[in-house]
Amino acid sequence: MTIPTYQLSSVDQSIFRAYDIRGIVNQQLNEDTFYTIAKAIAYRLHALGRTQILVARDGRLTSDALANALIYALIDSGVDVVDLGAVPTPVMYYATHVYGIDSGLMITGSHNPSDYNGIKMVLAGTTLAQDDIQILYELIQSKSVMQGTGQYQSFDILQDYSQRIIGDIVLKRQLRVVVDCGNGIGGVIVPAVLRALGCDVIELYCDVDGRFPNHHPDPTVEENLRDLKASIKAHDADIGLAFDGDADRLGIVTGEGALIWPDRLLMFYAQHVLQAQPGATIVYDVKCSRHLRQVIEAAGGKAKMCPTGHSLVKRVMKEEEAVLAGEMSGHIFFKDRWYGFDDALYSACRLLELLSLSEQTVDAQFALVPDSVNTPEIKIPIFEDKKFEFMQLFSEQAQFPDAQLIHIDGLRVEFEHGWGLLRASNTTPCLVARFEAQTEIGLNAIQTLFREQLKAFDATLTIPF
Numbered sequence: 001m002t003i004p005t006y007q008l009s010s011v012d013q014s015i016f017r018a019y020d021i022r023g024i025v026n027q028q029l030n031e032d033t034f035y036t037i038a039k040a041i042a043y044r045l046h047a048l049g050r051t052q053i054l055v056a057r058d059g060r061l062t063s064d065a066l067a068n069a070l071i072y073a074l075i076d077s078g079v080d081v082v083d084l085g086a087v088p089t090p091v092m093y094y095a096t097h098v099y100g101i102d103s104g105l106m107i108t109g110s111h112n113p114s115d116y117n118g119i120k121m122v123l124a125g126t127t128l129a130q131d132d133i134q135i136l137y138e139l140i141q142s143k144s145v146m147q148g149t150g151q152y153q154s155f156d157i158l159q160d161y162s163q164r165i166i167g168d169i170v171l172k173r174q175l176r177v178v179v180d181c182g183n184g185i186g187g188v189i190v191p192a193v194l195r196a197l198g199c200d201v202i203e204l205y206c207d208v209d210g211r212f213p214n215h216h217p218d219p220t221v222e223e224n225l226r227d228l229k230a231s232i233k234a235h236d237a238d239i240g241l242a243f244d245g246d247a248d249r250l251g252i253v254t255g256e257g258a259l260i261w262p263d264r265l266l267m268f269y270a271q272h273v274l275q276a277q278p279g280a281t282i283v284y285d286v287k288c289s290r291h292l293r294q295v296i297e298a299a300g301g302k303a304k305m306c307p308t309g310h311s312l313v314k315r316v317m318k319e320e321e322a323v324l325a326g327e328m329s330g331h332i333f334f335k336d337r338w339y340g341f342d343d344a345l346y347s348a349c350r351l352l353e354l355l356s357l358s359e360q361t362v363d364a365q366f367a368l369v370p371d372s373v374n375t376p377e378i379k380i381p382i383f384e385d386k387k388f389e390f391m392q393l394f395s396e397q398a399q400f401p402d403a404q405l406i407h408i409d410g411l412r413v414e415f416e417h418g419w420g421l422l423r424a425s426n427t428t429p430c431l432v433a434r435f436e437a438q439t440e441i442g443l444n445a446i447q448t449l450f451r452e453q454l455k456a457f458d459a460t461l462t463i464p465f
Contacts, residue, residue, distance in 0.1 A: 004068070006069050007035070008032070023116065024115050029117065031069035040139040042074050043146050052101045053080070053081060054095050056087050056092040058089070058245060059245075066117055071152065076150075079148070087157070087158060092104045094343075105119055110246050111219075130312070166196050168349075171353055175238045178202045197352070204227060232253060244344070248342045251330055261376075262330050264370075265326070269324055270299060279300055281323065282301050282302070282324045283305075285327035285409070286306070286421060287308055287421060290419060290436065332347035373437050375433075391431065397457075400413045420433065433465065
């Protein structure tokens with residue numbers, strides 16, 4: 001057996017992001033980087049009074065090698081490792097709730113291109129975000145490491161996870177479902193669970209291939225759903241389900257080929273969940289439709305807006321004791337009958353359960369959910385080291401008379417007839433805008449106001465609206 005030769009190395013601070021660690025392999029990170037980060041994680045874990053951790057990985061070509069470096073560093077620091085193998089991110093989250101170990105690491109590049117990889121982290125029951133992630137970088141800088149000898153074991157939790165979902169979900173009628181896993185790790189489990197629930201499943205790109213040869217594994221970009229739409233039509237399916245690279249984000253396409261944005265999906269869930277849990281709190285991110293608050297409150301619930309980011313949503317969800325949460329990126333979090341983490345497969349199954357209660361088509365059922373004239377996320381390129389400074393100035397100085405300004409995450413400007421949002425992306429070198437109004441004329445008016453303000457701050461910006 002070859003002895004690993006990993007070594008502590010300098011680490012690029014830019015990979016320590018708001019919700020996770022992520023970067024380009026062999027440019028921003030490598031096996032030594034993961035070894036070094038894992039040493040810091042082990043130090044932090046001991047400080048939290050924990051000596052055990054779960055480790056899982058997605059299907060990217062680099063994930064196994066990076067996982068090996070990470071595991072070696074953890075064991076070398078006196079941490080006992082339980083290796084869950086190649087599974088979706090929600091399976092790792094599930095294990096932290098049921099396996100008696102409340103810390104876990106997921107090696108994944110999520111929905112990023114194939115040359116990316118990273119780590120999503122749960123330590124002592126908390127999904128790390130923002131300052132907690134920066135602490136790891138500071139530990140690396142101060143060379144805070146521990147030595148020890150931990151134990152290693154592997155464990156297959158997929159069957160247990162599958163049975164837990166199958167035991168919770170009941171479909172009243174069979175649905176024909178096209179499943180597009182985008183060659184991500186969801187393919188190891190999604191089709192099998194849906195078939196066990198009685199669905200007629202048509203598989204699309206469900207073989208795991210870390211090169212993502214068919215399309216980018218991001219279900220919130222409509223271009224990536226082109227083949228799914230074609231397959232739905234070809235097979236006369238009721239619905240299409242799309243999963244991102246690590247299966248914690250969900251995209252929905254109806255039988256008639258309409259994309260259901262996550263905020264409208266959340267409205268649909270909310271109406272049903274609040275029947276079972278009247279008065280409960282539902283959390284949603286700053287990019288969601290204003291109709292969502294109205295739907296939640298009309299159904300007797302409490303609506304809570306929060307910053308964007310899966311880690312941040314979970315934090316607010318816990319603080320507010322919410323039963324349901326979601327964000328425009330496709331992360332859906334059920335505390336009702338589930339554990340409160342983002343899980344695309346469970347969310348998909350809950351949707352199918354609700355849809356099966358009616359003989360109406362998916363399109364007919366969603367026709368009852370409020371809609372508006374709106375845009376998807378619009379990205380405005382800006383230098384990585386300038387975006388937060390620009391956003392701070394814009395948020396403080398932009399002029400929007402007779403409007404309500406919301407500073408939860410960037411700047412959301414509420415007008416009588418709609419709203420606009422500008423925020424700095426935490427994952428890419430860009431600003432993100434989104435707009436909603438009652439009419440096209442109203443939407444154009446809001447976009448014009450934002451465009452004028454943006455140009456006043458920086459005339460060189462390329463503004464695609």
